[in-house]
Amino acid sequence: MSARLAVDIGGTFTDLALEHGARRWTAKVLTTPAAPEQGVMDGVRAILARAALAPSDLAIVIHGTTLATNALIERKGAKTALVTTEGFRDVLALGNEARYDQYDLQIVLPEPLVPRRLRLTVAERLDNEGRVLRPLDEAGLRALVPMLRAEGVEAIAIGFLHAFVNPTHERRARAILAEALPEVPISLSSEVSPEMREWERFSTTVANAYVQPLMSRYLTRLESGLRDLGIRAPLFLMLSGGGLTTVETACRFPIRLVESGPAGGAIFAATVARECAIADVLSYDMGGTTAKVCLIDGFRPQTSRSFEVARVGRFKKGSGLPLRIPVIEMVEIGAGGGSIAHVDALGRIAVGPESAGADPGPACYGRGGDKPTVTDANLVLGRYDPDRFAGGRLALRPEAARAALVSHVGDRLGLDAAMAALGVVEMVDENMANAARVHAIESGKTLEGRTLIAFGGGGPVHAYRVAEKIGIRRVLVPSGAGVGSAIGFLRAPVAYEVVRSLYQRFATFDLAAVNALLAEMQAEAAAIVALGAGGQRTEEHRVGYMRYVGQGHEIAVPIPARTLTGADVAAIRAEYDRLYAAFYDRPVPGSDVEILSFAVTVATVPQPPAPAQAAPAPAPAAAARRQAVRDTVTGAVSDWAVHDRAALAPGATLEGPAIIAEDETSTLVGPGWRAEIDGFGYIRLSQG
Structure with a gap:
């Protein structure tokens, strides 16, 4: 086996x-x-x-x-109840009282997953150090059971104030409710997201309970x-x-x-970057429903501890449900092959976020869909061969695609099918390019000098044009690009991250308490990883999330994966000052630093990349056939050479405009671009 x-x-x-x-x-x-x-x-x-x-x-x-x-996103999870500390029933609705759009007088905020009638309270209270100020009212908790039964609750989230410091009350509440309602799964905030900040912790716990029965x-x-x-x-x-x-x-x-599929894509791109020794990369994954972009530096994807799902305001940070979980940080937009195109109220072509999905799918699939999608537009522009799409297993219907484009876009704007398709593709490319620009700016990084690694069913189709728009001159399309996320799963380590809050200041640093907490976290993560590591060697990474006293946001600072000493504490403080200056230009002299939480990750050690075969001397490749394609920049139609990827050996070169076709995707080599097959069999595009 x-x-x-x-x-x-x-x-x-x-x-x-x-x-x-x-x-x-x-x-x-x-x-x-x-x-x-x-x-x-x-x-x-x-x-x-x-x-x-x-x-x-x-x-x-x-x-x-x-x-x-x-x-x-679709609000199709379990009927969930939240049991929380008396007086904190409305934390989910109040949030942090911030507005994601300061000037929108009709602002719409995301509705909590739990309606107010199912947000229940019980008397209990801990202080910020976990000391019991008011014991758990067990009789009051049992009194909630008839109501939970009558409502047909399918999942319960328990979130008490300061439970991340002392989980005793939450665990006791679970034991009582589980005895009365043994068939109902229960999620504890002290296990799901044991960190300070009640809104994020309660929201994450409720979301976990909401999807638990379904999953x-x-x-x-x-x-x-x-x-x-x-x-x-x-x-x-x-x-x-x-x-x-x-x-x-x-x-x-x-x-x-929540983001498991896109995470696999980022791992895939990071693995390819390491194989090819390309340190600065923009990962670009375009599938059937969404497109994802991720910054990869030093062969590691950018990561975060927070994430938003089901945003009410498209692209507007703060308009979704907050989740406090470890994630690979990326921007995800509704711009996939199945994204539906339409003309908005201002007479502009808009694409997504609605998708035709797999059922009924794009109009050209012939499965009952009648709305135009990005796939329909690509087909009308000549980018796909209708008889060879998906290796010939799915014959496309160009006439259905043209009819959908004319009906929903062309008639509104006075355009024929071809020009409507051009507008759709240019709009989706610009949406993806803009998402990449914004992501780089918000991350304090630049796109200049990066290589774009394109994969997913649509990524290689749109890659060269997106690269042109954001000023990237090198594109790499790995083998297996059409199923890149799945291949990324095969490269991922068995890993688990544990996060805990323990408030510390460097001026009063409790070395024994911190070492005890980190050892406990390491043991928890190692035990979970051991279940799937199969004897593989593991490595450990530790991080502290720190800020100057009085600030609102933290930065991640590496911590040695060993028992800390006094000298380590001084070195960690110095590293914080260095990283802070790198982010914000200068440190803040004379200000103490506070640590809000710690994270410990245990992971199996990745295998070293296989060496590339030495590519033979470059040799021009002969085209298998030609097909008429409309250029999205000039609008002109010309014959593009079509190459079968399986027939291109390492060292093969070709000049654009051309198409390199394979079963799961096609790579477009635009005018002014050149393609070469490297020693791994990867396609390397370069402009100029």
Whole structure:
């Protein structure tokens, strides 16, 4: 048993990657929204047959899904109740009292996942150091049970004030409620998000409870389906922070799966960057429903401890539900192949965020869809061969695409199908370019000098034009780009991060308390990782989140992964000053620094990248065929050379305009661009 299988469920396609020794097979099947595990089973059967392998040959199955994210966005989770400290019933509604748009008099704030009638309180109180000021009113808690039963509550979140310091009251409340309601899953804030800031902690805990029954049922069905196929290999889940975890942990903390698919894509891009020794990268992943961009520096994706889901204001920070979980930081916009184009009230072409998804899909799929999508526009522009799309397994219908574009865009603007398609593609490219610009600015970084690594079904199609718009002159398209996130799952370490709050100041640093906390956190993370590490060597990373006293936001400062000494404390303080000056130009002399929380990550050590084959001397490649394509810059139609990627050996070169076609995607080489196949078999595009 040496084969490794990865499965990524997206909004439109379910992607699979199977590796056995040095060989790799990939597949795309349409997602089955009503029962996502059915699409997984269809894909697993197909890819095993293609590889001529038996289910018993699999050593590991790794899975990522957008199911939790979609449940939050579409409000299709469990009926959830929140039990909180008396007097704090409305924390979820009040938030931090900030407005994401200061000048919008009709501002709409995100509705809490729990309605007010199900936000229940109980008498209890801890102080900020975890000392009991008021014992838990157990009789009052039991009195809530009849109401919870009558409401048909399917999940319960418990969030008490200062429980992140002392979880005793939350644990006792869980024991009482579990005895009365044994069938209802219960999430504790002291386990889901044990950090200060009540709104973020309660919101994350409620979101975890909200998706827990759905995810537990799904993962149970998935495990059962895999077993029925004869697969006995362990199943691991991709976490939003870039690591893998067990099904048991995923069922307890499903909120950590929220960005699991995009995280796999970032891991894929980081692995490719390390293989090719490219330190500064912009990862660009465009699928059927969304597009994601992520900054990668020093072969590591940018990470964060906070995330927003289900934003009310598109692209407006602060307009969504806050989640306090480890995530790979990226910008995600509704700009995928299935994103629907329309003309807005001001007469402008707009694309997304609504998507045609897998059912009915773009108009050209012939599955009942009648609205124009980005895929329809690309087809009308000549970028896809309708008879060879998806390796010929899905014949496209150009006439249906033209009719949809004319009906919903062209007639409104006086454009024919071709010019409407050009407008749609230019708009979606500009949306993605703008998202990349904003992400770089908000991160205090620049896009200049970076290489764009493009993958996903649509990434290589749009990459050269997006690169032109943001001033990037080098694009890399790895092999297997169409299922990049699934391949990224195969590269991810088994990892787990534990975060705890322990307020400290350097002037009064309690060395013993900090060492005790870090040791406890290391043991918790190591125990979870050991379940899936299989004896692999692990490494540990520690971080403290610090700020000058009185400030509102922290920066992450590395901490040595060992028992700290007095000398280490002084060195950590000096490192804080250095990092602060790097962010904000200068430190603040004479001000003490406070530490709000600590994070410990234990992960298996990644395998070193395989060396590239030496590419032979460059040799021009012969085109397999030609097809008429409309250039989105000039609007002119000309014959572009079409090359089959499988026929391009290392060292092959070609000049744009051209298309390099493969089963899961196509790479466009625009006018003025040059393509070369390197020693890994990757496509390297360069401009000028």
